[in-house]
Amino acid sequence: MPALPPGPRSTLWTSFAVMREPIGAMTRARDKYGDPFTLPLAHGNLVLTADPRLAREVFGITDVDLFDTFGSTTLTPLFGQHSLLLMAGEPHRRERKLLLPPFHGERMRAFGATMADATRRALATVAPGQEFRALDLGLKVSLEVIIRAVYGVEERALVERHTAALVAMLDAALPIFNAAEVFQRAPFGLGPWAKFLRRSDEVDCLLYEQIDRVRERASERDDILSMMLNARYEDGSRMTDRDIRDELRTLLIAGHETTATTFAAALEELHRPENAHVRARLHDELAHASDAPEELARLPYLGAVIDETLRLHPVVEMVLRRLRRPWRLGDHELPAGTAVGVALPLVHRRADLYPDPTRFEPQRMLDRKPGASEFVPFGGGNRRCLGAALSLYELRIALAVTMREATLALREPKPVPIVRRRITLGPETGVRMQRVVGG
Numbered sequence: 481m482p483a484l485p486p487g488p489r490s491t492l493w494t495s496f497a498v499m500r501e502p503i504g505a506m507t508r509a510r511d512k513y514g515d516p517f518t519l520p521l522a523h524g525n526l527v528l529t530a531d532p533r534l535a536r537e538v539f540g541i542t543d544v545d546l547f548d549t550f551g552s553t554t555l556t557p558l559f560g561q562h563s564l565l566l567m568a569g570e571p572h573r574r575e576r577k578l579l580l581p582p583f584h585g586e587r588m589r590a591f592g593a594t595m596a597d598a599t600r601r602a603l604a605t606v607a608p609g610q611e612f613r614a615l616d617l618g619l620k621v622s623l624e625v626i627i628r629a630v631y632g633v634e635e636r637a638l639v640e641r642h643t644a645a646l647v648a649m650l651d652a653a654l655p656i657f658n659a660a661e662v663f664q665r666a667p668f669g670l671g672p673w674a675k676f677l678r679r680s681d682e683v684d685c686l687l688y689e690q691i692d693r694v695r696e697r698a699s700e701r702d703d704i705l706s707m708m709l710n711a712r713y714e715d716g717s718r719m720t721d722r723d724i725r726d727e728l729r730t731l732l733i734a735g736h737e738t739t740a741t742t743f744a745a746a747l748e749e750l751h752r753p754e755n756a757h758v759r760a761r762l763h764d765e766l767a768h769a770s771d772a773p774e775e776l777a778r779l780p781y782l783g784a785v786i787d788e789t790l791r792l793h794p795v796v797e798m799v800l801r802r803l804r805r806p807w808r809l810g811d812h813e814l815p816a817g818t819a820v821g822v823a824l825p826l827v828h829r830r831a832d833l834y835p836d837p838t839r840f841e842p843q844r845m846l847d848r849k850p851g852a853s854e855f856v857p858f859g860g861g862n863r864r865c866l867g868a869a870l871s872l873y874e875l876r877i878a879l880a881v882t883m884r885e886a887t888l889a890l891r892e893p894k895p896v897p898i899v900r901r902r903i904t905l906g907p908e909t910g911v912r913m914q915r916v917v918g919g
């Protein structure tokens with residue numbers, strides 16, 4: 481039985497290609513070596529598949545001890561020690577069980593008005609005639625939704641304080657986000673690391689104050705922080721304030737740029753001249769709906785526009801599981817230590833699942849609902865994105881409000897290339913647009 485599937489030989493070249501142009505590098509390897517294929521990277525071998533049958537095997541694993549965490553200690557200062565993203569095995573299962581209920585789809589209805597209001601506030605910062613980046617607009621919306629719906633901050637002045645502190649921390653963190661531990665030093669209290677630590681402390685002060693504020697009335701509230709404060713582990717114990725702080729930071733990092741990038745990509749697709757028929761049909765659907773967020777969130781064509789955007793504009797290029805023990809994928813017996821995963825954009829561009837795969841055509845999502853391992857923007861299995869329902873609800877409301885209340889023009893002559901941004905993949909220019917005067 482063959483061990484690792486075939487793949488390119490050069491670790492250096494492959495690592496460089498995957499870093500610079502992940503979708504192209506994965507596509508070339510799959511086309512040349514078949515599926516599954518191995519990418520030899522500086523931090524070990526990655527075995528990837530874009531075959532839905534094999535993806536189902538990867539996502540279908542229920543043995544929580546089979547996978548190790550990818551959490552690197554370099555990320556701990558940003559997320560905190562107790563972050564779902566950095567956990568594996570039994571601690572991950574236990575934490576996820578506690579955190580899942582507040583993110584259940586039904587609960588998102590409570591946040592609809594907040595999402596619509598956050599979108600209107602963001603739109604109000606763009607004057608008629610002004611040029612802007614769709615990504616920046618999306619970042620404003622998603623940050624405000626996290627602060628209000630997840631952290632439960634109500635008072636306007638306090639929302640602004642949280643916004644300023646989080647933006648300052650992210651700005652200080654992102655250039656050194658993946659820096660090796662040796663650079664995580666602040667000699668004489670100076671340098672980029674010292675700046676990050678100061679800003680991180682400011683965020684923590686606000687988060688601890690917010691935890692205390694919300695605790696007083698946690699049983700009457702519906703924000704996600706209140707639900708964390710009320711939740712109990714299977715043994716009856718509760719999360720400590722420090723654990724809650726770490727998860728609040730994790731939700732910000734996991735949910736902020738990801739949702740904003742998808743929002744920007746949807747606006748780009750809707751305003752491309754070749755997609756005028758999609759825009760017209762969406763406007764028509766929106767014209768027949770009321771302003772009620774729960775009605776907007778149920779509109780089928782709007783949902784299809786977002787699904788089609790998620791299909792063509794991946795935010796995450798691969799989801800990976802590092803094996804603690806040997807495990808068999810298809811015909812291959814993979815040794816312990818190998819990372820096995822699914823190349824999400826390659827699944828979404830399979831012509832057998834999505835004919836004419838590079839064309840943006842939301843109708844296809846209504847004609848045939850793809851299976852769970854055929855449409856995988858949120859990964860799958862026991863690590864599937866915790867915020868999937870939140871981001872889908874938010875994207876629907878934000879897009880509906882934007883398309884109804886503002887007339888926008890695209891200022892990009894060609895499709896914007898998808899590149900590796902700081903943490904996730906996203907549009908190279910941020911998608912330049914303009915608000916039309918009188919629109």
Ligand code: HEM
Pocket residue numbers: 564565576630730731732734735736738739742795796799800857858859860861862863864865866867868870871
């Ligand atoms: C369009 C928006 C988003 C996309 C495309 C996205 C995508 C993903 C993907 C691909 C994963 C890895 C899944 C896997 O390994 O199988 C993930 C994990 C995660 N996401 Fe999202 N995400 C989005 C928004 C959000 C939001 C809004 C939140 C929370 C506010 C969030 C919280 C998380 C968390 C906590 C995890 C880790 C889950 C675990 O390890 O158990 N995400 N996301």
